[in-house]
Amino acid sequence: DSGVTQTPKHLITATGQRVTLRCSPRSGDLSVYWYQQSLDQGLQFLIQYYNGEERAKGNILERFSAQQFPDLHSELNLSSLELGDSALYFCASSPRGGSPDTQYFGPGTRLTVL
Amino acid sequence: AQTVTQSQPEMSVQEAETVTLSCTYDTSESDYYLFWYKQPPSRQMILVIRQEAYKQQNATENRFSVNFQKAAKSFSLKISDSQLGDAAMYFCAYRSAYGYSTLTFGKGTMLLVSP
Numbered sequence: 001d002s003g004v005t006q007t008p009k010h011l012i013t014a015t016g017q018r019v020t021l022r023c024s025p026r027s028g029d030l031s032v033y034w035y036q037q038s039l040d041q042g043l044q045f046l047i048q049y050y051n052g053e054e055r056a057k058g059n060i061l062e063r064f065s066a067q068q069f070p071d072l073h074s075e076l077n078l079s080s081l082e083l084g085d086s087a088l089y090f091c092a093s094s095p096r097g098g099s100p101d102t103q104y105f106g107p108g109t110r111l112t113v114l
Numbered sequence: 115a116q117t118v119t120q121s122q123p124e125m126s127v128q129e130a131e132t133v134t135l136s137c138t139y140d141t142s143e144s145d146y147y148l149f150w151y152k153q154p155p156s157r158q159m160i161l162v163i164r165q166e167a168y169k170q171q172n173a174t175e176n177r178f179s180v181n182f183q184k185a186a187k188s189f190s191l192k193i194s195d196s197q198l199g200d201a202a203m204y205f206c207a208y209r210s211a212y213g214y215s216t217l218t219f220g221k222g223t224m225l226l227v228s229p
Contacts, residue, residue, distance in 0.1 A: 042221050044219075045218075056215070100147070104161065105159035107157070
């Protein structure tokens, strides 16, 4: 158990809908990262937050957004969902967000878009 | 941009034997970190081992060790005394030492362990 929690574990929804994925980092970690794992694209970095502020952006679609709240939990919002958004979404956390940090991953949320 | 290549989509090993998973990376940077993550059927991403580029000594964690060849940009993972529980997808990942960079992953190697 990495100490990172994600809810829900599974999510099934329809095209065009909007969903919210939630992540709670390890105790004391200030930085949160979101990754998408799909069969065709592999593991891709989406976005990073540090202490409530956006730090880095990767291959995140405009239909996707995220935020980190004062209690440091983070939410990833996916809207206008398409079949291709079906994937495993991971959250990871690290103490400070700088390069020496090791990222610890949550168990993931499996999103299925029908 | 950095890239990470794992050229072995699948590897097989018998219990108690040793197996080596390959990883190469491309970067123009001199300082960085390399990682191996394990993803078992539960899909959880578990950190196996970490290597800092400026440290010449190869990292080891119990039965797991790496062969880090900086000039060749190679970072292989050796698993000794393989166990059934080692069966998983293994991902090699790169992280720059500069700024707030994030992980770049390879495509992964599926390790099969037979009794």
